[in-house]
Amino acid sequence: MRKKIIAGNWKMNYTVSQGEDFLLSIIDTINTDEVDVVICPNFTMLDRFSDLLEGKKVKLGSQNVYYEPKGAFTGETSPYMLQALNVKYCIVGHSERRTLFGETDEMVNNKAKALLELDMSPIICVGETLEQRNSGEMFDVVEKQVKAALKDIDKEMVKRNVVIAYEPIWAIGTGVTATSDEAEDMCKFIRKTVLNLYDKETAECLRVQYGGSVNPKNAAEILSKEDIDGALVGGASLKNDFVSIVNYE
Numbered sequence: 001m002r003k004k005i006i007a008g009n010w011k012m013n014y015t016v017s018q019g020e021d022f023l024l025s026i027i028d029t030i031n032t033d034e035v036d037v038v039i040c041p042n043f044t045m046l047d048r049f050s051d052l053l054e055g056k057k058v059k060l061g062s063q064n065v066y067y068e069p070k071g072a073f074t075g076e077t078s079p080y081m082l083q084a085l086n087v088k089y090c091i092v093g094h095s096e097r098r099t100l101f102g103e104t105d106e107m108v109n110n111k112a113k114a115l116l117e118l119d120m121s122p123i124i125c126v127g128e129t130l131e132q133r134n135s136g137e138m139f140d141v142v143e144k145q146v147k148a149a150l151k152d153i154d155k156e157m158v159k160r161n162v163v164i165a166y167e168p169i170w171a172i173g174t175g176v177t178a179t180s181d182e183a184e185d186m187c188k189f190i191r192k193t194v195l196n197l198y199d200k201e202t203a204e205c206l207r208v209q210y211g212g213s214v215n216p217k218n219a220a221e222i223l224s225k226e227d228i229d230g231a232l233v234g235g236a237s238l239k240n241d242f243v244s245i246v247n248y249e
């Protein structure tokens with residue numbers, strides 16, 4: 001049985017003190033072992049949150065990373081810097097990074113590899129635009145993203161640490177959620193893609209999240225699906241709604 005993983009992507013929201021106030025208001029209400037819960041705040045909060053989350057059930061995640069260990073890369077953050085702050089998860093290839101900041105499939109692959117080398121979990125985001133869905137290209141688009149992201153990654157690493165988040169771009173921040181069947185179909189397809197790349201065991205271990213306008217009303221139905229192993233939550237993770245989503249059952 002795959003353990004579900006529910007992650008909050010705070011994106012570029014909250015100052016350190018605002019984030020801390022919110023985190024402290026919810027942290028003790030999240031006390032479950034049934035689900036892995038991850039919060040991915042802005043970089044500026046990671047140091048403080050690393051202390052606040054010590055001994056808590058919630059794990060710390062980052063929203064980005066650079067793949068070089070150190071050096072002249074102004075403005076970037078290395079996997080070692082994240083590891084030193086007890087960061088366990090890191091979102092890579094979010095569609096906002098791909099479209100607004102030019103993150104390519106190759107960069108996503110390099111970031112995933114760099115994280116895995118240090119035993120951290122990349123949450124690899126994939127997903128199609130509305131145009132691509134309307135023209136029926138969505139499975140091809142997602143297959144290409146998954147294959148590129150996992151290029152040259154060893155199956156033991158995939159089994160141990162890789163999470164893939166299916167985030168259809170048209171469902172992000174729009175209030176329009178994919179139907180649970182649309183989400184399930186794509187998450188199942190992602191698992192099949194991983195099966196073809198590796199083997200059945202690896203595909204069965206892989207956790208696939210859905211992301212895109214997840215809220216307390218739709219979470220239970222989405223998370224009841226066989227191939228959906230969790231949620232990547234944006235807007236609703238900035239509010240108490242996140243606790244309701246974590247307690248979706």
Ligand code: 13P
Nearest residue numbers: 009172173212213234235
């Ligand atoms: P929303 O939940 O705000 O649609 O955002 C989803 C997302 O992009 C999570 O990474």
